[in-house]
Amino acid sequence: MLRPIWLWLTASLVFLAVLVLAEYVVRLQELHAREAMRAKQMASLTELRTAIESDLNATLYLGGGLVSFIRARPDASQGDIDALMADIYHNSHHLTHLVTSPNLVIRDIYPLTPSNANVLGLDYRKVPAQWPAVEAAIAARRTVIDGPVRLVQGGTAIISRTPVFLPGGKLWGMVGMVLDLDAVLADSGFHRLSSQFALRLVNPDKKDSLIAGVDKLPSAQFNLPVRVLGDTWQLQASPLEAPSSSLLSHAVALLVALLAAIMVYLILAEHRKVQFLAHHDTLTGLPNRRHFIGQLEQVLSQWRQRRRPFALFYLDLNGFKGINDQYGHQMGDAVLVEVAKRLRQAARGHDLVARIGGDEFVLLLSDLASTKDADDAARRFCLAVQKPMSLQGHTLVVKVAIGRARPGQGRDDADGLIRQADMAMYRQKTELTS
Numbered sequence: 001m002l003r004p005i006w007l008w009l010t011a012s013l014v015f016l017a018v019l020v021l022a023e024y025v026v027r028l029q030e031l032h033a034r035e036a037m038r039a040k041q042m043a044s045l046t047e048l049r050t051a052i053e054s055d056l057n058a059t060l061y062l063g064g065g066l067v068s069f070i071r072a073r074p075d076a077s078q079g080d081i082d083a084l085m086a087d088i089y090h091n092s093h094h095l096t097h098l099v100t101s102p103n104l105v106i107r108d109i110y111p112l113t114p115s116n117a118n119v120l121g122l123d124y125r126k127v128p129a130q131w132p133a134v135e136a137a138i139a140a141r142r143t144v145i146d147g148p149v150r151l152v153q154g155g156t157a158i159i160s161r162t163p164v165f166l167p168g169g170k171l172w173g174m175v176g177m178v179l180d181l182d183a184v185l186a187d188s189g190f191h192r193l194s195s196q197f198a199l200r201l202v203n204p205d206k207k208d209s210l211i212a213g214v215d216k217l218p219s220a221q222f223n224l225p226v227r228v229l230g231d232t233w234q235l236q237a238s239p240l241e242a243p244s245s246s247l248l249s250h251a252v253a254l255l256v257a258l259l260a261a262i263m264v265y266l267i268l269a270e271h272r273k274v275q276f277l278a279h280h281d282t283l284t285g286l287p288n289r290r291h292f293i294g295q296l297e298q299v300l301s302q303w304r305q306r307r308r309p310f311a312l313f314y315l316d317l318n319g320f321k322g323i324n325d326q327y328g329h330q331m332g333d334a335v336l337v338e339v340a341k342r343l344r345q346a347a348r349g350h351d352l353v354a355r356i357g358g359d360e361f362v363l364l365l366s367d368l369a370s371t372k373d374a375d376d377a378a379r380r381f382c383l384a385v386q387k388p389m390s391l392q393g394h395t396l397v398v399k400v401a402i403g404r405a406r407p408g409q410g411r412d413d414a415d416g417l418i419r420q421a422d423m424a425m426y427r428q429k430t431e432l433t434s
């Protein structure tokens with residue numbers, strides 16, 4: 001029969017196994033949720049990157065038209081160039097102004113506002129703040145993006161400077177475009193996404209100098225290249241909200257494991273109860289005939305192999321029917337319980353006491369040193385039962401008859417030996433009565 005410790009052990013194992021499995025499922029779900037969230041974040045940032053790129057490049061490519069026009073018609077009148085500059089300005093969204101500087105001296109600005117009119121006639125070579133960028137663009141023979149710079153009229157801007165080389169290779173001068181960076185970022189959704197991400201736009205070619213966004217980002221989880229003409233900037237981002245692990249899911253996993261363990265414990269406990277009832281007498285709690293025969297068969301098989309001595313006694317109460325008749329059935333039950341208790345107390349550790357009938361008990365002593373031991377035990381059992389017992393306000397003395405079976409003197413199977421002991425008991429009872 002299952003021992004209680006096994007019930008606890010099995011239930012604990014089930015608890016652990018189910019908990020590990022449930023936690024695995026919860027972790028898997030969390031991982032999926034995190035991956036889905038990351039994909040969503042990546043999609044938002046890619047959309048932002050594309051918006052910035054297309055906005056800036058579309059405007060800067062329009063400037064390319066002006067450069068091509070000058071290259072094709074270096075002798076075009078200022079009026080023609082002004083008309084083209086106006087056209088470009090009105091076809092772009094975020095252009096603050098355009099500048100043309102033949103021979104590196106600012107000649108035209110569109111639109112010509114009072115604030116920038118005073119830079120007309122400025123020679124780049126004489127402005128230390130601007131000359132390095134102009135010189136770099138000439139050396140690279142391509143458009144160089146500079147900025148961000150604070151505009152006199154407010155906001156930040158980026159400046160594109162394109163050197164214009166005539167077909168013979170001679171430098172004509174520069175074409176400059178000033179773009180309102182704040183407006184580009186606002187339209188692209190940069191500020192809107194700043195509520196979800198710590199965002200920054202940097203120029204890696206200039207030691208990660210900041211173009212827009214937060215000053216510092218210790219570990220950017222997203223890094224997207226933003227291509228602006230020939231330059232590549234970096235859009236760096238880290239989500240502001242860390243993915244949270246759901247406490248509720250872990251609590252549910254724990255609960256499921258606990259319920260599984262409780263269910264297994266109850267099923268095993270019920271199974272144990274059924275097993276106990278099948279092998280025990282409900283009144284006295286002693287093993288019943290079925291259990292006794294099973295044990296006796298084991299002892300018999302050892303006896304057959306090694307002749308290991310054992311003793312089997314059949315013990316019957318005398319005049320038990322009279323107790324029932326005189327004091328009632330309940331008193332009879334109490335006597336049976338008391339007898340069972342006394343027999344159990346008189347038995348040694350590995351002796352087996354069972355109740356196999358109304359007032360009939362059997363005793364199996366499987367570890368005997370000698371025949372004398374068996375006689376002593378029989379006496380001990382009889383004396384134990386025959387001591388006066390006080391039950392329900394009455395004092396009773398219950399006498400017993402006992403008989404012993406001796407293997408090797410008849411049928412040596414379990415039923416045969418029990419019958420032999422029964423008959424020996426019956427002989428003693430008849431002798432006592434007569």
Ligand SMILES: Nc1nc2c(ncn2[C@@H]2O[C@H](COP(=O)(O)OP(=O)(O)OP(=O)(O)O)[C@@H](O)[C@H]2O)c(=O)[nH]1
Pocket residue numbers: 283316317318319320321322324328329330331332333336357358359
């Ligand atoms: N109270 C009670 N009585 C039982 C139980 N099982 C059987 N009995 C009664 O026990 C009695 C046993 O009958 P007998 O073997 O004739 O009893 P006895 O009076 O001891 O007879 P002898 O053995 O010849 O001395 C019967 O009256 C049964 O009804 C039980 O569980 N409880």
